[in-house]
Amino acid sequence: MKSAPGSWSFTRWTTVDQLEALEIRHPDFHAQLFLQGAHLTHFAPSNESNWLWLSDTARFHTGSAIRGGIPICWPWFGNPDKNPEAVRRHIRTNTAHGFARTAVWSLEDVRESPDDVEISLSLDANDDFSDLWDGHAKALLTFRFSATTLQLALTTTNLSSTPLALSQALHSYFPTPDIAQTAVTGLDGTSYIDALDQWSHKPQQGDVRFTGEVDRIYEAGFRDIGITTTTSAYRLCSNGSQSAVVWNPGPEKAGRLSDFPNHAWQTMLCVETANALDDVRVLNYGQSHTLGVMISRLQEHKDSQ
Numbered sequence: 001m002k003s004a005p006g007s008w009s010f011t012r013w014t015t016v017d018q019l020e021a022l023e024i025r026h027p028d029f030h031a032q033l034f035l036q037g038a039h040l041t042h043f044a045p046s047n048e049s050n051w052l053w054l055s056d057t058a059r060f061h062t063g064s065a066i067r068g069g070i071p072i073c074w075p076w077f078g079n080p081d082k083n084p085e086a087v088r089r090h091i092r093t094n095t096a097h098g099f100a101r102t103a104v105w106s107l108e109d110v111r112e113s114p115d116d117v118e119i120s121l122s123l124d125a126n127d128d129f130s131d132l133w134d135g136h137a138k139a140l141l142t143f144r145f146s147a148t149t150l151q152l153a154l155t156t157t158n159l160s161s162t163p164l165a166l167s168q169a170l171h172s173y174f175p176t177p178d179i180a181q182t183a184v185t186g187l188d189g190t191s192y193i194d195a196l197d198q199w200s201h202k203p204q205q206g207d208v209r210f211t212g213e214v215d216r217i218y219e220a221g222f223r224d225i226g227i228t229t230t231t232s233a234y235r236l237c238s239n240g241s242q243s244a245v246v247w248n249p250g251p252e253k254a255g256r257l258s259d260f261p262n263h264a265w266q267t268m269l270c271v272e273t274a275n276a277l278d279d280v281r282v283l284n285y286g287q288s289h290t291l292g293v294m295i296s297r298l299q300e301h302k303d304s305q
Contacts (some may be wrong), residue, residue, distance in 0.1 A: 010117055016105065017060035022040040022107075024117050028147035031096035034066065034212050035099040036139045038121040041069035043150045051150060051234070053268040057259045065101045066269075067259035068173045072154065074100035074139055077167040077245075077276050082199075083282055086165035090134045097171070099132050100125075100139060101165035126159075134160075136160040137283075139195040153292040165282045169245060169274035170293055172236075176229040180268050184208035184246055185226035191278060192216040198266055210269065213250030217276050220244040225271060233298040235261065236271060240291040245272035267277075 005013070010026040016034070024031040032042040044050050054068035065071060068153075076098045080091040081110055105121040109205050112118075120142040125135065136159045144151040157283040160166040176182045187204050195215040204218065221242050227234040238244070249257060254265040273293040277280050281289045 005110075005275045008110060009112055011112065011119070013246055018062045018260055019060045019196060022110075022119060024119070024145060026117055026145070028115075031143075031145050033119060033121075033143060035058070035107065035121065036062070036104050036209050037065065038072050038105040038123070039066050039069055039101065040152075041066060043145060045147050047156060048297075050175070053173040053294065055259050056261055057265060059259055063102055064099075067257075068137045070152065070173070071097070071101045071142065071171040072139075073097040073169040073171050073274075074154070074183055075133065075135065075137060075156070075164075075166040075168065075270075077169045077274060082195075083167055084165070084277070086282065087167050090165070091132070092130075092134060093132045096134070098168070099129055102169075103129075116144055118142060135164050137166075141292070148296060150295045151292065153290055155288055155290040156281075156283065157288040158285055161285050163282055163284050166279045167274070167276050168291055169272045169276065170291065171272050172247075172293070172295070173268055173270050174227055174234060176227075176267055176269060178229070179210045179248060179269060181230050181269045182210060182269060183228050184269070184271060185228060185244075186216055186223050187220060187244070188219050189226065190220055190223070192218040208246055210248050214246055214248045215255055216246050217274070218244045218246065219278070227269070227271060234271075235298075236273065236298050237294045237296075238273040238292065240289060241273050241275060241279065241293075243276045245270065245274050245276065247272070 012023045014021050014023045019034050021034045028054040029045045033040050041096045058067045079096045081217050091192050105123045108122045125137050138157045140155045142153045190204050225236045230291050249265050268284050
């Protein structure tokens with residue numbers, strides 16, 4: 001049921017360095033959600049390790065994106081010049097991945113029950129962002145936490161009188177004990193755009209494996225995607241998406257990334273639910289689109305990560 005701050009049973013306000021966050025401590029799970037970026041950095045059922053990878057050198061500073069967890073790339077994904085023209089025409093900056101991940105979102109709702117907690121945050125992308133973007137839309141992001149699943153649903157509503165084209169991603173970071181023994185499953189037989197090879201189209205044969213830097217946008221359709229490591233298996237069930245991003249910076253790029261230890265590429269990967277490239281969405285006035293993912297995990301050896 002919906003509840004006011006004074007009556008929350010499991011949810012509390014907290015501050016981490018410069019940033020305000022919501023701390024959820026339910027008997028069945030624990031989560032930490034920052035208002036800046038609507039950024040989830042921690043989710044774990046009781047007696048399990050964090051399902052999400054978070055950099056050991058992550059900073060919690062005003063105006064800086066947090067490295068790890070689930071950043072929200074919105075209302076565009078990637079570098080502006082790599083987006084379709086319909087998306088580019090709205091963008092007024094060279095900044096990658098939009099502005100939502102460093103904007104402060106508003107708390108809309110907290111609903112608690114004995115089995116789950118649901119939190120909704122919103123961002124009104126209005127004239128306050130006119131130096132970055134030519135558009136007006138509202139983003140509503142709802143998180144649902146339970147003992148067995150983590151769910152995110154990002155709904156965009158166009159509030160402008162002109163059509164809005166957007167690309168976006170739920171930029172999920174996952175931990176692994178060893179990237180060399182990690183596989184992404186469920187993409188066999190699809191095709192992808194290889195950002196490391198002149199954005200060429202290539203077929204995927206078998207599981208995705210990692211021997212160095214990987215930066216690919218898959219034309220995945222409505223598929224379930226798996227991640228298998230030496231200790232865990234994740235399952236990602238997406239909706240409102242026909243594209244997925246698989247990324248690992250490899251050793252060379254890792255050294256150039258902010259808030260990213262040089263060897264951290266060996267213990268993480270990103271599998272992102274997206275609307276990217278040909279999967280961009282166009283909304284007329286008043287229209288909405290929801291991009292969502294449900295994440296579950298089978299853990300063979302608890303806390304071995």
